Amino acid sequence: MTAKVPVSYESYLKIPELTNIQVPLAEPSAHDEMQFIVVHQAYELWFKLLTHEIQAMITFLNKGNLPQSIWTMKRCIEITRVLNQQIHVMETMSPTSFLEFRNLLNPASGLQSYQFRCLEFMSGLKHERYLGLYEADSLAHKALTQALSEPTIWDAFMTYLKSLGFEVGGDSDQLASLKIIYTEPKWNSLHFFCESLMDYDESFRVWRHRHFLMAERMIGFKPGTGHQELPKIKHPQAGDLPSGESGQAFRDAGVHYLKSRTEPRYFPLLWELRTHLG
Ligand code: HEM
Numbered sequence: 001m002t003a004k005v006p007v008s009y010e011s012y013l014k015i016p017e018l019t020n021i022q023v024p025l026a027e028p029s030a031h032d033e034m035q036f037i038v039v040h041q042a043y044e045l046w047f048k049l050l051t052h053e054i055q056a057m058i059t060f061l062n063k064g065n066l067p068q069s070i071w072t073m074k075r076c077i078e079i080t081r082v083l084n085q086q087i088h089v090m091e092t093m094s095p096t097s098f099l100e101f102r103n104l105l106n107p108a109s110g111l112q113s114y115q116f117r118c119l120e121f122m123s124g125l126k127h128e129r130y131l132g133l134y135e136a137d138s139l140a141h142k143a144l145t146q147a148l149s150e151p152t153i154w155d156a157f158m159t160y161l162k163s164l165g166f167e168v169g170g171d172s173d174q175l176a177s178l179k180i181i182y183t184e185p186k187w188n189s190l191h192f193f194c195e196s197l198m199d200y201d202e203s204f205r206v207w208r209h210r211h212f213l214m215a216e217r218m219i220g221f222k223p224g225t226g227h228q229e230l231p232k233i234k235h236p237q238a239g240d241l242p243s244g245e246s247g248q249a250f251r252d253a254g255v256h257y258l259k260s261r262t263e264p265r266y267f268p269l270l271w272e273l274r275t276h277l278g
Contacts, residue, residue: 030100032093039090040110043083047115050079054122054153061156064163066189073196080203087210095218102225109225110211114140121147123204124154124266153197154267161190171269178273194270201266212258224254 010016022041024033057072110116114137117130126148134140151159158168166180167173181187181194215224265271 024101025104026101030097032097033101035089035093036098036101039086042086044113044115046079046083047113047119050076051115051118051122053079054119058122058151058153058156061153061160064160066160066193070189070193070196073193073200077196077199077203080200080207084203084206084210087207087214091214091217093218095220098218102219105225107225111224114144117144118147122150122152123200124152125264126152157193157197174269175273175276178269179276182273182277197267198270201270204266205262208258208262208264212255212262215258216255219255221255224257 005011022034022037024030024037026033053072053076057069057076060066060069060072112133114134117133120126121144128148131141131144131148134144158174161177162168166177168177178194181190
């Protein structure tokens with residue numbers, strides 16, 4: 001019988017593997033490329049955990065376990081706060097340092113992050129047109145196609161409300177139900193849950209704003225590295241773009257595109273509700 005190798009910090013967390021997957025492209029080396037890679041990889045790890053938690057949260061809701069859903073949302077919100085802070089590390093890179101290796105990245109872009117897209121789909125911003133970005137990556141394409149077909153956080157919440165007897169048929173029914181939840185003390189737990197959804201939504205909007213500002217600070221209004229990819233995305237819908245700009249902002253890509261992404265919300269009715277209260 002072979003003796004069991006005791007688990008160690010290094011072996012359990014696969015530290016040698018983890019610290020050997022940062023492979024800069026620039027030659028001669030560009031000092032800031034290491035932070036660029038590490039920050040992106042750290043984001044992707046957080047996206048992985050966030051997806052895992054959101055899936056769990058939806059399952060808790062499906063089982064009618066509201067306290068556990070609230071608890072899980074708490075973790076999701078804290079993760080989004082970490083995401084928001086991390087952007088400032090990237091901002092310690094000057095635009096000239098970025099230029100030392102930026103042209104080597106073409107056409108790689110955060111636009112291709114399938115974990116980010118998956119989170120957006122699960123959280124409510126589903127747009128089939130993004131699938132075109134992942135045609136060459138069958139695993140990403142499959143995961144996103146599945147996420148497109150599955151209930152979002154809001155869908156799961158509405159199903160739960162329906163099980164409690166609330167009307168959730170259309171937007172006006174849903175708004176009326178939310179009004180009851182926000183005004184009748186016996187629905188306090190649901191009220192807390194809604195506010196945690198607002199924290200999550202707001203925090204993601206802050207991320208989109210910060211990312212947009214950071215990108216403008218870094219590259220101004222040059223086309224983004226992923227700009228060649230954008231025209232392949234068909235049928236832009238005005239739904240997630242500021243009115244008047246329609247599909248144009250989408251096609252302009254780069255920082256214009258990022259600006260257009262600061263407006264969408266995961267739970268628009270929760271934002272609208274504020275106007276109708278009182
Ligand atoms: C020097 C730093 C960065 C710059 C200049 C930058 C710039 C851009 C630009 C211009 C786009 C629009 C698509 C394109 O034209 O390529 C984009 C998209 C995106 N970037 Fe960044 N980015 C930077 C860092 C990051 C970091 C650290 C992340 C973290 C994961 C990230 C995640 C994303 C995501 C998820 C998108 C798609 C956003 C959406 O579709 O709403 N970026 N970025």
